[in-house]
Amino acid sequence: MFKPAPALKGAGVSRPRATSGAVTTLGEVLARVVASPAGLTSTEAAGRLGVFGPNRLRDDDGNHPLAILLRQFRSPMVLILLGAATLSFLLGEIDEAIIVGVIVFASSGLGFYQEYRAGNAVAELRRRIATSSMVLRDGQSREVPAAEIVPGDIIILSAGSLISADAVLIEASALHVDEAALTGESFPAVKQPAAAGGAVDAANRVHMGTSVRSGEGRAVVVETGTRTEFGSIATSVAAIEPETSFARGTRRFGLLMTQIMLVLVTFVLVANVLLGRPVLDSLLFAAALAVGITPELLPAIVSVTLAQGARRLTERGVLVRRLMAIENLGAMNVLCTDKTGTLTVGQVGLTSAVDVDGNVSAATLKWAMLNASLQRAMPNPLDTAILARCNEVDLIGYEKHGDVPYDFERKRLSVLVGAGQQWTLVCKGAVAAVLAVSTTILVHGVTKPLTDGRRRTEERRLADWSGQGLRVLAVATRGMNKAVCQISDEADMILVGYLLFSDPLKPNIAATIAALRQNGVGLKVISGDNRYVAAHVAESIGLSRETVVSGVDLEGLTDLAFARRVTQAAVFAEVAPDQKQRIIAALRKAGNTVGYMGDGINDAPALRTADIGISVDNAVDAAKASADVILLKQDLNVLLDGVIAGRTAFGNTIKYIAITISANLGNMISMAIASLLLPFLPMLPTQILLNNLLSDLPMLAISTDRVDAELLIWPRQWNFGALLRSMFGFGLLSSCFDLLTFFLILGPFHSNAPLFQTSWFLESLLTELAVVAAMRTHKSLFRSLPGPLLMWTSASVAVIALALPYLPVAGFFGLVPIPGLLLVAILVIVVAYVAATELLKGRLGVLVPATSTSATG
Secondary structure: OOOOOOOOOOOOOOOOOOOOOOOOEHHHHHHHOOOOOOOEOHHHHHHHHHHHOOOOOOOOOOOOHHHHHHHOOOOHHHHHHHHHHHHHHHOOOHHHHHHHHHHHHHHHHHHHHHHHHHHHHHHHHHHHOOOEEEEEEOOEEEEEEHHHOOOOOEEEEEOOOEOOOEEEEEEEEEEEEEOHHHHOOOOOEEEOOOOOOOEOOHHHEEOOOOEEEEEEEEEEEEEOHHHOHHHHHOOOOOOOOOOOHHHHHHHHHHHHHHHHHHHHHHHHHHHHHHOOOOHHHHHHHHHHHHHHHOOOOHHHHHHHHHHHHHHHHHHOOEEEOOOOHHHHHHHOOEEEEOOOOOOEOOOOEEEEEEEOOOOEOHHHHHHHHHHHHHOOOOOOHHHHHHHOOHHHOOOOOOEEEEEEOOOOOOOEEEEEEEEOOEEEEEEEEEHHHHHHOEEEEEEOOEEEEOOHHHHHHHHHHHHHHHHOOOEEEEEEEEEEOOOOOOHHHOOOEEEEEEEEEEOOEOOOHHHHHHHHHHOOOEEEEEOOOOHHHHHHHHHHOOOOHHHEEEHHHHOOOOHHHHHHHHHHOOEEEOOOHHHHHHHHHHHHHOOOOEEEEOOOHHHHHHHHHOOEEEEEOOOOHHHHHHOOEEEOOOOHHHHHHHHHHHHHHHHHHHHHHHHHHHHHHHHHHHHHHHHHHOOOOOOOHHHHHHHHHHHHHHHHHHHHOOOOHHHOOOOOOOOHHHHHHHHHHHHHHHHHHHHHHHHHHHOOOOOOHHHHHHHHHHHHHHHHHHHHHHHOOOOOOOOOOOOHHHHHHHHHHHHHHHHHHHOHHHHHHOOOOOOHHHHHHHHHHHHHHHHHHHHHHHHHOOOOOOOOOOOOO
């Protein structure tokens, strides 16, 4: 029976944990986690999962209702109100305590309901994109969810694998691991298997959160979940999400409103006490006033708006891993992407296998077929295209004796095959990489020296084919006198021929790129293909051939010169993985919001560097884990839907903030003035809270509102100046109409305290509802009607507000019936206020269309 072993310590990375008692040999590792190279049985794995728990850094299985509910009561204002209600209860003001409590809990309940729904939507998306790992279970390799990996499991690693736990290598072949997510080192680390009796060190360990760049291996898991090195350094990359400009903006405005609230509330409370009013009434009034100005629904509005955007995107085939990434998607003004599968159809076909003179060659196809069918690296479209021609070649009699896996530095792959006692090393890869290790060339069956002149001929042939949009690989061979091979054997090769591949551009891709440009998103193509193919693609999709820059052109440039070239270029060819990352960083530093779309092993660093990492459902695990957004279909049209959804979410959130802070500041100023001038409270605390609750209902519907098309054309950023103009401009306008209402109620109608409080309650609520319709658009409100839910919610609340003073519950809230003539006067004031708002909003420009922020190129 399995007995839980103590956790293995001492992972040997840049910030290791305490290593006292750490194991030192592979044998001790296997003994400590009770494992063997044959792996675990399903029963053993299930038992260990129960002991160690799921292999993750936080619980993403769903929302915890209690935690969400408690979060609603973290607001200091809510706590103040509950404290005031408790004090009222203790002093015998039972009705007052009940009303305050009911309204606070109703408002918190709304926030809970919306956040719970939003959280569940996000959790469901996370489950859909959960990563998996290959492990040995019951003696067979099996794909299991990464969350089910346990100590003692044997994980199988190959190029593109995301390493899901801390482990010690027991087998490795040309294994290079990208550890940038853990150590910050941009170059892949070479890994070796641990010797049975030798010391286990950093070269023998792999860690959660890293990925395999090239090669393959097997490793025994020693730590999972929060016990991994990644777990010790950070709770989770996903749990501690980078603060986007959107989140930073909402936080800053929440802080600003809190500061304004504290100043005015303190002033009102002190002033009312000095005027001799009861301390309890003054406290309740000030606390209710505080809640009235605080945009307490902002977190719920943001969550609901983004969650709805995420759900809409899911319906269109876009999965969002990080909710706040939707805002970055909308703000994106530069999209960097590879061409394969994005600009092209992604169905690579082998057009021809030819000899060095360009003639169709069965020998070239045979060697290519042996190389593609026997290599151990991850599947790739080029090998798949080669293997589709398998019925044309007879490979009987050949067997594999070894291989040298592909890596991004060598850009080639070799396989050692044998027929009897004759061994041949077959090399396939990028033309320049294969030419670099070739010294002879096979011409009409005769081996000749590969002279400088002949090399130039081959380079010209490559340029001609590439200029036609064909991708070219070279094939070379070498006779071997041994049945093993290594990287150093890739020398003195014989160039045999070439493989020509085609991947046509997608229909209407030029129109799609033009649509992106019209929506303020500039496209930059970053490809590992040669400059001739890149130039052909650029011309085909409407970009200039003169904007093509190669990776060689970028080498050795200073940061300033590099940034200038990157900003001016539209297509990058022959780019190394680390250059992709540097290009993205330079574009961001220039002030752009950059999206990067990639699906390969070498795309993970660039995906992490970009503001918005975009991958596809069939990408390697390393790419998907680094991405913020995953497309179920590799289509730029789908991505454009995501951009519009992001801008819609941002637009509706800005609406809420602009409307709320304006109306709340106006009410706050009016309350403060009235409380000092009147011999009674201008509105009872319960009426303030009821007003706040009813006005919040339409605000929740803003997340479903339409956004004017003009606001979706260009990326939009936070405009704090416009929001401050809105707050003070519309806030002061609201206060002016409130003061007009005061004089009207107290003058011609000679109202007493209950009638004044009721009249102002109604006027305040109706103006808040009306201003939503006016301020939600930069157009005339008659030319841009609200969405159905917002319209009907606002109308329903208005009817409730008009009916409340005449209902049996009116006395409970201190409301009294309003005379008909006064009611008409209030409605006239509301109409005049809307008209004044319409005139003012054009001058303040809060929701005006943004200017272009599209990058050049």
